[in-house]
Amino acid sequence: MPEIFTIIYLVYIFIAVYFLSLFALTFLQNRREIFTNPIPEKNYSISVLVPAFNEEDSIKETVESILKTNYGNLLEIIIINDGSKDNTLKIARELERKYSIVKVLDKKNSGKADSLNHAMKIAEGELIAVVDADSYPDEHALYSMAGYFNDEKTGAVTTRILVKDKDNFLRQMQSVEYKVIAFTRKLLGFLDSIYVTPGPMALYRKSALTKIGGFDTKNMTEDIEITWHLLKEGYKIKMSFTSKATTVSPDTLRKWFKQRIRWNIGGYQTILKYKNSFFRKGMLGMFILPFFSISLILGVFGLGVLIYRTARSLLISYLSTKYSIAAQTAILTLNDVNLNPSVLNFLGIASFILGMAFIFLALRTVDKHIHERESFFSVIFYSLVYILLRPIVVVVSLYKFMAGKYSWR
Amino acid sequence: MFENKKHVFWQALFVTVLLFLMGFVLGVYVEQLRSDTLSISFYQSEVSLYDSLALGKITSDSTASCDDLKKISINFADKIYNEAKELERYDDKNKLTDSIKTIHKKYDLLRTLLWMNVIDIEKKCGAINNVVYLYQYNTDDIGIKSQQVVWGRLLSDLKAKESDKLILIPIAVDQNIESVNYLTNKYGIKNYPAVLINEKNILYQPKTVEEIENYLK
Numbered sequence: 352m353p354e355i356f357t358i359i360y361l362v363y364i365f366i367a368v369y370f371l372s373l374f375a376l377t378f379l380q381n382r383r384e385i386f387t388n389p390i391p392e393k394n395y396s397i398s399v400l401v402p403a404f405n406e407e408d409s410i411k412e413t414v415e416s417i418l419k420t421n422y423g424n425l426l427e428i429i430i431i432n433d434g435s436k437d438n439t440l441k442i443a444r445e446l447e448r449k450y451s452i453v454k455v456l457d458k459k460n461s462g463k464a465d466s467l468n469h470a471m472k473i474a475e476g477e478l479i480a481v482v483d484a485d486s487y488p489d490e491h492a493l494y495s496m497a498g499y500f501n502d503e504k505t506g507a508v509t510t511r512i513l514v515k516d517k518d519n520f521l522r523q524m525q526s527v528e529y530k531v532i533a534f535t536r537k538l539l540g541f542l543d544s545i546y547v548t549p550g551p552m553a554l555y556r557k558s559a560l561t562k563i564g565g566f567d568t569k570n571m572t573e574d575i576e577i578t579w580h581l582l583k584e585g586y587k588i589k590m591s592f593t594s595k596a597t598t599v600s601p602d603t604l605r606k607w608f609k610q611r612i613r614w615n616i617g618g619y620q621t622i623l624k625y626k627n628s629f630f631r632k633g634m635l636g637m638f639i640l641p642f643f644s645i646s647l648i649l650g651v652f653g654l655g656v657l658i659y660r661t662a663r664s665l666l667i668s669y670l671s672t673k674y675s676i677a678a679q680t681a682i683l684t685l686n687d688v689n690l691n692p693s694v695l696n697f698l699g700i701a702s703f704i705l706g707m708a709f710i711f712l713a714l715r716t717v718d719k720h721i722h723e724r725e726s727f728f729s730v731i732f733y734s735l736v737y738i739l740l741r742p743i744v745v746v747v748s749l750y751k752f753m754a755g756k757y758s759w760r
Numbered sequence: 761m762f763e764n765k766k767h768v769f770w771q772a773l774f775v776t777v778l779l780f781l782m783g784f785v786l787g788v789y790v791e792q793l794r795s796d797t798l799s800i801s802f803y804q805s806e807v808s809l810y811d812s813l814a815l816g817k818i819t820s821d822s823t824a825s826c827d828d829l830k831k832i833s834i835n836f837a838d839k840i841y842n843e844a845k846e847l848e849r850y851d852d853k854n855k856l857t858d859s860i861k862t863i864h865k866k867y868d869l870l871r872t873l874l875w876m877n878v879i880d881i882e883k884k885c886g887a888i889n890n891v892v893y894l895y896q897y898n899t900d901d902i903g904i905k906s907q908q909v910v911w912g913r914l915l916s917d918l919k920a921k922e923s924d925k926l927i928l929i930p931i932a933v934d935q936n937i938e939s940v941n942y943l944t945n946k947y948g949i950k951n952y953p954a955v956l957i958n959e960k961n962i963l964y965q966p967k968t969v970e971e972i973e974n975y976l977k
Contacts, residue, residue: 354855357855357856364780365776365780368776368779368780369772369773369776370772372771372772372773372775372776372779373768373769373772376768376771376772376775377768380768542768638769663902666902666906667902667905667906667909668906669906670902670903670906670907671906671907671909671910673906674906674907674909674910674966675910675913675966677966678910678914678966678967678968678969679968679969680910680913680914680917680966680968680969681913681917692853693853693854693855694786694787694790694791694854694855694856695855697783697787697790698783698787701783
């Protein structure tokens with residue numbers, strides 16, 4: 352009978368191989384449809400909402416990028432100034448004077464979800480686009496996304512969210528990550544399992560938003576919550592892979608960590624809110640909720656096992672060094688260096704190679720379309736180091752969530 | 761909605777189970793190959809031991825010299841000591857099967873027989889310097905594990921220094937071998953790891969090689 356750690360290791364490898372197989376099969380069965388979008392059967396009117404809090408550096412460029420989109424029925428761009436303390440409101444007013452379709456809604460600070468709910472009340476479009484004030488949709492974005500609303504069951508559509516400036520190493524890592532996420536999300540779209548319509552850019556059916564009562568103001572990640580809410584109500588979530596929106600990603604580890612903590616806490620809030628949907632009919636209950644929860648459990652448990660094993664090895668090394676010094680014998684001998692690999696090492700390496708193959712496939716698919724290329728070193732560092740930060744974020748955010756140590760800003 | 765998509769979930773499960781089974785079968789095969797290699801060494805050692813035991817019987821007829829007996833015992837002890845080190849390299853590497861553990865137990869029994877043979881030879885031919893290292897094979901105790909690491913290094917140094925003047929016999933005490941239990945009770949050994957020198961002195965805490973040498977003749 353294998354020992355308990357061997358069984359745990361095998362379970363982890365099984366789950367990893369399962370999801371890799373799932374994504375690989377989904378890709379193979381749908382690869383011809385990845386770069387196709389439905390043509391809009393109707394000239395849907397679109398209102399774009401731009402919530403902004405202290406965004407003086409980027410809001411002008413964001414609004415201008417929206418104005419440059421080639422969509423024919425862009426009704427209005429509503430900038431919601433969420434109590435900014437910088438020049439955001441002044442810049443927004445200038446844009447309002449300059450462009451007739453730009454409107455400004457000024458309010459006290461109450462968070463992104465509440466800002467969007469305020470703007471929704473005055474928005475007149477059939478579709479509501481939400482664009483973060485530091486994000487920049489490309490010119491095809493609205494048109495390529497609108498066609499998915501031909502299906503009346505479609506409640507929201509997302510697009511590829513990519514990193515805008517890759518001017519430091521952390522942003523290069525995030526660039527790789529965002530591309531892998533975009534590819535994975537498109538594959539999940541084929542399974543009706545997109546679990547988030549990311550904040551930087553998403554398009555919603557207004558009637559669907561109204562039906563579910565808008566965005567949840569108590570949730571740290573209103574984009575995850577709204578997606579799950581729409582799924583629960585029977586709406587579909589789709590993704591256009593031919594367009595993109597670029598966004599400003601954190602440039603320091605501190606900001607990155609803060610952002611990820613918020614994302615995770617929002618995820619926990621959403622799991623708790625929809626816990627009654629577990630294993631209920633539909634992809635939310637049958638796949639998304641279990642998938643999210645298993646990821647969380649595996650992350651926390653895996654980190655716990657890793658810490659336990661490492662601490663134990665370190666303690667044995669410390670004690671044996673102490674005894675070795677007392678007994679005046681070698682602290683390390685050649686016999687201690689045992690290079691005989693176990694079968695588990697081979698399985699681990701095989702899983703890692705499969706994982707790397709998936710990452711390269713994702714990057715190849717995304718990069719081919721945008722004529723960009725990530726450096727080989729970035730990809731390797733992302734796969735070996737960056738990805739390992741995730742369990743730490745999961746544990747810290749879980750602690751903060753359980754201790755109630757979190758707020759929107 | 762789910763019904764339309766679920767075929768790919770089942771297909772992925774099928775592929776995963778298939779890959780996993782292939783990996784598992786391959787893994788068991790590789791581990792079995794390792795065990796087979798070690799088994800061959802074991803059978804050769806087993807033959808050597810029987811040879812040594814047979815020679816012990818002949819000694820009672822005084823036709824074989826004590827020097828020959830001691831030499832054969834030391835050579836055999838060195839052989840299985842080296843095999844023990846080789847076995848140790850694979851000890852925690854077989855994860856899917858228990859075959860190495862079974863071989864380990866057989867080696868422990870073989871080494872116990874050697875120990876008993878050495879005691880017999882000593883009765884007929886006088887003392888032979890011998891060190892029996894009694895350790896725990898299945899322990900999870902960090903303190904015991906770290907002590908055993910140091911004892912392993914110390915005794916390896918001692919053996920290298922004393923060379924063919926010393927018989928070193930490492931035996932795992934937690935393998936449910938009755939003869940080992942009998943012998944450890946006989947010599948009053950209560951805790952492990954323990955080092956029994958010439959069936960007289962018992963050491964529980966690691967000491968320097970020089971200090972251990974003082975207990976040898």
